[in-house]
Amino acid sequence: MRATVSDLPLVLDGVSVRAGAATILDSLSLSITPGAPTLIVGPNGSGKTTLLRLLMGLAVPSVGSVSWGGRTESKPVRRAFLFQRPVMLRRTAAANVVYALAQAGAPRRERAARAAALLERVGLADLAQRPARKLSGGEQQRLALARALARDPEILLLDEPTASLDPAATRGVEEIVLMAAQSGIKIVMASHDLGQVRRLAGEVMFMVRGALCERAPSADFLDHPSTPEAAAFLRGDLVI
Amino acid sequence: MSDQFSAWQLIINGDAALFAIVRLSLAVSLSAVALAALIGMPLGALIALTRFPGRSVLVVLLNAMMGLPPVVVGLAVYLLLSRSGPLGAMGILFTPTAMVIAQTILIVPIIAALTRQTIEDLWAEYRDELTAMDVSPAGRMATLLWDARFSLLTALLAGFGRAAAEVGAVMIVGGNIDGFTRTMTTAVALETSKGNLPLAMGLGLVLVAIVLAINAAAWGTRVWSERQAG
Numbered sequence: 103m104r105a106t107v108s109d110l111p112l113v114l115d116g117v118s119v120r121a122g123a124a125t126i127l128d129s130l131s132l133s134i135t136p137g138a139p140t141l142i143v144g145p146n147g148s149g150k151t152t153l154l155r156l157l158m159g160l161a162v163p164s165v166g167s168v169s170w171g172g173r174t175e176s177k178p179v180r181r182a183f184l185f186q187r188p189v190m191l192r193r194t195a196a197a198n199v200v201y202a203l204a205q206a207g208a209p210r211r212e213r214a215a216r217a218a219a220l221l222e223r224v225g226l227a228d229l230a231q232r233p234a235r236k237l238s239g240g241e242q243q244r245l246a247l248a249r250a251l252a253r254d255p256e257i258l259l260l261d262e263p264t265a266s267l268d269p270a271a272t273r274g275v276e277e278i279v280l281m282a283a284q285s286g287i288k289i290v291m292a293s294h295d296l297g298q299v300r301r302l303a304g305e306v307m308f309m310v311r312g313a314l315c316e317r318a319p320s321a322d323f324l325d326h327p328s329t330p331e332a333a334a335f336l337r338g339d340l341v342i
Numbered sequence: 343m344s345d346q347f348s349a350w351q352l353i354i355n356g357d358a359a360l361f362a363i364v365r366l367s368l369a370v371s372l373s374a375v376a377l378a379a380l381i382g383m384p385l386g387a388l389i390a391l392t393r394f395p396g397r398s399v400l401v402v403l404l405n406a407m408m409g410l411p412p413v414v415v416g417l418a419v420y421l422l423l424s425r426s427g428p429l430g431a432m433g434i435l436f437t438p439t440a441m442v443i444a445q446t447i448l449i450v451p452i453i454a455a456l457t458r459q460t461i462e463d464l465w466a467e468y469r470d471e472l473t474a475m476d477v478s479p480a481g482r483m484a485t486l487l488w489d490a491r492f493s494l495l496t497a498l499l500a501g502f503g504r505a506a507a508e509v510g511a512v513m514i515v516g517g518n519i520d521g522f523t524r525t526m527t528t529a530v531a532l533e534t535s536k537g538n539l540p541l542a543m544g545l546g547l548v549l550v551a552i553v554l555a556i557n558a559a560a561w562g563t564r565v566w567s568e569r570q571a572g
Contacts, residue, residue, distance in 0.1 A: 160473060183474040189467055192489045192571050201485075205475045233571050253475070 108171040109180040109256050110288065111135045112157055117166035119152055119312075126152045128312045129166070134257070138304020139279070139289035141320070143296075145341050148309040150292040154259050157290060158183045182255040184263045188246035190234035195226055195245050198234045202249035220248040224278050240271025247278050251287075258282060260291040264298065276302060296336070300324060308332050310341055353548065359521070364548065367525040370438055370512065371505035374445035375453075378501055382450045383494065386457025387483045390465060401458065407451035412444075416514030419444040423515065436517040441525070444511040449501035456497035461486050464493075492564050499560055506553050526552075 112134040119127040127149045134140065134157070142150045155161035156168055159176030160183070167174060170181070191198050199217035208216060221227050224244040229237060234245055243263055250258055260279065264272040279302065283289045293299055299306060303320035308331070316329045327333045335341045353360065389400060421427050423435040423443075434440050464486050472482055487494070509527035516523035518532060526549040533542035 158474060160470060178474060178476050183470075185470060185474075189471040191485070192491075194571075202475055205477050205481070249475070 107179050109178075110171055112171075112181075112257065113169045114156065114163075115167050115169070117156065117163040117168060119149075119156065119161060120164045126312050127156070127163075130314055131166075132307070132314060132317070134288065134290060136256070136286070136288050139283050139291065139302050140305050140307060141299045141303040142290065142292040142307045142309060143294065143299055143323075143335075144309035144315075145335065146294070149312040150309055151261055152312075153309065154183070154261050154290065154292055157181075157257075158259050178253075180254065180256040182250035182253040182258050184243070184246055184250050184258065184260040186262045186265055188242060188249075190237070190242055190245065192235060193233070194231050195234050195237065196221060196230040198245055199248050199252055202252035206253045208252070216252070217248075220252055221245075223251065223281070224248045225274065238271070240267050240274055243267065243271070243275050244278060247275065247282075251282065255287055257288040257290065260289070262292050262294070264293075264295070272298075296324070308335070310335075353544070360545075360548075362521065363524055363526060363529055363545075364552065366438060366523070367506065367527070367549075368552070370441045370525060371445060371502060373442045374449060374505045375498055375502045377442065377446045378449045378453050379498055381446070382453030382501075383457045383487060383497075384483065385450070386454040386459075387461045387487055389454070390458045390461035391479065391483060391486070401455075404451055404455045404458065408455050410448060410451065411510065412448055412508040413510035413514065415448045416444055416511035419447065419511070419515045435515060436519060436523060438516070438523060440515040441512045441523060444515045445505045445508070448508065448511055449504050452504055453497050453501045456500060457487075457490075457494060460490050460493045460497065464490050492568050495560055495564050499557055502556065503553060506549070 114130050114132050117127060117130045118125060130153070142153060144150055152161055156163060158181060159168070159170075159178055162176070168176070170176075170179070191201060193201070196214075196217050199220050200213045203213045203216055204210075218227070218230065221230050224247050226241060226244055226248065229241060234242065237245060246263075258279075263279075264275050267275065276298070279289055279291070283302075289302070291302065293302075299320060306316075306318060306320050306323040307314055308316040308323065308327075308329075310331050316323065316327065316332050318328065322328075323332065324336065327336055331341050351357075389397065389404070419440065420435065422429050423432065423440055424430055425435075465482075468482075468486065468489070472485065477485060507527065509531050512518075512523070512525050513528050513531065516525070516528065518524050518528040524532075526545055530542050530545045530549070533539075533545065
């Protein structure tokens with residue numbers, strides 16, 4: 103559809119985010135390229151959400167620059183975002199997906215069929231005509247995934263999408279995320295559930311106090327953390 | 343004795359003159375609400391979603407204009423439409439059209455101000471999601487207006503209530519001409535000044551009943567459609 107434009111690699115160059123006197127992110131430089139899912143891990147307040155918002159272009163750096171495939175303008179081209187609490191538009195599940203397809207520039211005559219296929223993909227085909235706001239938390243999150251996938255993204259950013267879901271709903275969301283990853287979509291997801299990290303991650307970015315403390319393949323991070331902060335976090339200590 | 347029942351008698355007997363008055367009142371006020379919605383809703387949404395110098399002043403002004411005195415609006419429209427006024431050549435003073443114009447001016451601020459507040463609150467909820475979906479500014483306005491449709495019904499009802507209840511503006515620009523520009527409210531004012539209190543009270547009751555019925559219907563529609571759309 104828009105194969106000529108790419109949002110990858112996604113590069114942060116010396117990025118800091120400040121709010122008043124507080125520093126939320128501190129001189130971060132990193133690059134995100136296609137590959138296995140990246141999970142952003144760290145205690146609450148470590149800057150995970152702000153980092154994801156920067157990667158999406160929803161937040162702007164106070165210092166430094168963000169670029170998507172070499173471009174610095176923040177318009178989301180081939181990226182999508184899944185919020186912890188997605189906002190459902192006041193219309194049916196199917197209409198929510200059709201809306202996302204329309205915004206992504208899908209031709210009008212293809213929208214209904216593609217929406218049906220996306221709902222099938224997230225297991226909501228039977229609920230297509232239900233009002234989106236009447237769906238359960240897990241169903242809403244899967245519908246939000248269908249909307250995100252409607253953008254035909256190269257990179258999907260997820261901000262603790264299962265934080266308020268029960269295990270069954272969490273599994274439903276994780277299966278879709280893994281399926282997306284297998285189809286070549288780069289996953290970048292914040293989580294503070296170490297079990298989820300074990301299940302999904304290819305690599306881990308461990309954040310403490312707004313800084314990237316450690317970045318490593320998930321097996322290395324979980325079994326042989328190289329920093330004392332990561333070791334303490336994995337032990338279950340409070341990392342302040 | 344017959345005097346006390348005269349208003350009810352008129353209703354029960356299906357008095358043609360009374361129904362003409364009711365029909366004109368509804369036609370004028372509902373037309374004004376429709377026009378004011380076409381102007382006020384996009385205006386309110388636009389103010390809610392844009393930032394420009396002087397915006398706060400405009401918001402305060404708009405809120406204050408919800409309390410515009412109908413006689414002042416009536417006078418202004420009268421001056422515009424009177425034979426020597428800038429729009430005098432149109433020759434529409436003392437017609438239902440003039441009454442619709444006056445009531446539209448009266449309720450645009452109500453609908454615009456209530457829409458602005460509703461859309462601004464909804465935008466706070468939708469901002470991130472719509473930005474992530476790369477929705478254009480015009481698309482945002484349309485999406486928010488549509489998703490706020492149940493709340494905006496209240497803005498329309500507030501506008502209709504104001505239009506149906508006011509007497510000053512329609513009296514001045516309509517002239518209370520029997521069979522042509524006489525509405526419920528101007529008829530009540532006239533009958534009261536003539537001392538025909540039972541008839542005035544009867545007409546007043548009919549007016550209240552109609553407003554109540556329209557609000558009940560709107561409420562029912564809202565509850566039903568909310569159940570459908572979530």
